[in-house]
Amino acid sequence: MTHSSDSFLDRVPSPVLIGGSLVVLLAVWEGVVRAGLVPELVLPRASDTAVALYGVLANLFSGGTVWTNYRVTLQEAGLGLLFAGIIGFVVGALIAETAFGRRVIQPYMVALYAAPKVALAPVFVAWFGFGLMPKVVMAVTIAFFPVMVDTAAGLSGVDEDADKMFATMRANRWQRFFLLKLPNALPFVFAGLKSAAVLSLIGALVAEFSGGGRGIGILIQTASLRFQLDTVFAHVILLSATAFAIYWAIDWVERRIVFWRKAGFIPTEA
Amino acid sequence: MSVVAYPDPQPGRDAAPGPLIRIEGVNRTFTRDGKTVTALSDVSITVAPGEFVVLLGPSGCGKSTLLNIIAGLLPATSGLVEVGGQPVTGIPQQIGMMFQKATLLPWRTIRENIALPVQIAQGRKAARAAQARVDDLLDLVGLRGFGDQWPNELSGGMQQRAAICRMLVTNPEILLLDEPFGALDEFTREHMNMQMLDLTHRLGRTAVLVTHSIAEAVFLADRIVVMSARPGRVAGVVDVKLPRGRTPAITTSPEFQSYVEQARQVLQDGHSAEMTG
CATH class of the missing domain: 1.20.5 (Single alpha-helices involved in coiled-coils or other helix-helix interfaces)
Structure with a gap:
């Protein structure tokens, strides 16, 4: 039944x-x-969008204009994710582990979190020009928040009894960090990285919109000015698939590193 | 069994006469939102080497606070706390502790979990070198063959047995047990209590266990320190003169029942004192 x-x-x-x-x-x-x-x-029609998507993909895989621009966006977003991961982890760890981080850094981060960071894109262009730099800076600015917040939460969220147990073992600060807190925080860090992967791509795109140079953002802007919405849609679909692929790749790595999170078989004692 | 090969605890422990744990006039207060709460008021107890002492009382009587003070996890507000003749400042070297939760690290195998205190005290190499000892301990608690499993593959009772091994791996003289089997079902708990009692006696360890179960206290204790709440204090002491090598069968004997009655009476007197005081 x-x-x-x-x-x-x-x-x-x-x-x-x-x-x-x-x-x-x-x-x-x-x-x-x-x-x-x-x-x-x-x-645009679904069918026209499909044709445009085919055109975009054909161009991409034959190494045409789409490829040269896609490569740039991918590089920006990739570097953005890398630095967002490093900075987010370090700042998150400082906030969770040190009085300086908690009392001094944290308030600034809260203020920065509330700020509409996308609006800074023209500023970064003014500061860093039209090359790779402003895009990466924008991507990092948007993407490092979830890594920072999740890292801090993961490091602070250690089970009270486990913490006491480490105390009774006379573990020092570093042993507590590396043997207890860090492994405990890993699932959180990965969750932050997955959010960051998507946000980094968005940051790169936003900076491209206001900063020129090369990238899929430029192709989208050009197509949009020519009212070629089917091409715009095709590029959006390409970027969505890219974000999904990066997300999935991080998830794949996570499942191998944070292996203990998989649901365990719990037998009952006879 | 490998128990015979079990190394002696710290040499020279017989050389130190007198109590292993000495608590004298200990007070502990907590301040929350400007209000001061007395968790422990003028508590004095001593524990002799090899003794199994149970702290029995209702929640809020400060029994866990007292255990944490002995463990050096929490300082006393005033009073004398000595372990092995030394005032407690920080975590004493002689203690091993267990909690209601097994708190095994899910990213380490059972074997790696048990060797963790060795790794923390002496490094990775020493932890690897301690594997033979870990195997002995696994045998001792009946977990042979489970060393390479992950904690989440074991039942609650088996996890607590692994936690026992982890507590014993550094050879602590004093076992501090904070309701170690409180989260287990009645049958597993009874079995674990018997195993713990047997282990403590065979290895000649000293134990202080916290519980709110009267029957459990009588079953385990050489001496029950009955505590009452508001403020947390010692309401009385019951010496349990039942023979060692106790099994659950003893719980139906008249002597056992009379000790249960005694402890209950002390608890009740403490409670009514709290009501009128």
Whole structure:
């Protein structure tokens, strides 16, 4: 007998559900535009977007303009993630572990967190020019927050009894940090890194919008000025897939490093 | 069994006469939101080497606070605290401690968890060198073959047995037990209590255990220090003169029942004193 709360949807396998709903969604999109309910200038057809996406991907893999620009954006976002990870971890650890971090650094971080950092993009361009620098700085500025907050939370969130146990073992500060707090914080750090991966790409893109040079942001801007919304959509889809891939890669690494988080089989004692 | 090969605790412990733990006129107050609460008021107890002492009392009587003071985790506000004839400042070297939660680190195997105190005290190399000893301890608590498992693969009772091994690996003279089996089911708990009692006696260790179960206190103790709350203080002491080598069967004997009654009476007197005081 099936459980009464099992709805029809609970019994459909996920891939089928996602694939099926996507087909329906695309069909509705195509139908709405074809029927003239929405002007094509506002919303390109699904089919046109697919053609544009094919064009973008073909260009990307043949090493054309899309590739040269994609490479730049990827580099910005990659460096952004790297530095966001390092800075976020170090500042998070300082806040969690030192009085200086807690009393002096933390208030500034809270203020900075509340600030609309995207608005700083033109400032960074003014400071660092049109090259790689302002994009990476923007990406780091947006992306390091989750790493910092999650690292601090993970380091502080140690079980009270485990902490007491380390005290009774006469562990020093460093032993406590490396043998207890750091491993305990790892799942949090990875959660922060996954958020940072997505935010870093957004930061790079925002800086490209206001800073020129090269990058997918420039291609999006150009296509948008020419009312080629299908191309804009194609680039957005490309970037989404990229963000998803980075996210998934970090998750893959996490599952290997933080192996103990997988649900364990707990036998009951006979 | 490998118990025979078990090394002696700190040499020279027989050389020090007198009590191993001495608490005299200890007070402990906490200040919260400007209000001062007395957790312990004028507590005096001594524990002789090899003795199994149980601190029994309701929640709020300060029994865990007292244990933490002996462990050096918490300073006394005033009074004398001595372990091994030395005033307690920081964590005494002679102690091993256990809590209600096993607090095994999930990223270490059982074996690595048990060797952790050795690693902290003497480094990674010493921890690797201690593996034979870890195997002995696993045998001792009936966990042979589980050393390479991960903590989350073990039941609660097995995790606590691993925690016992971890406590014993540095050969502490004094075992401080803060409701170590309080989170386990009744049957597992009874079994673990028996095992703990047997271990403590065979290894000649001194133990101070905290509980709020009267039956558990009588079963384990050579001496029960009954405590009462508000303020936390010693309400009385019950000497349990039941023979060693106790098994759960003893709990139905008249002597056992009479000790339970005695302890209950002291608890009640302490409680009514609290009500009228």
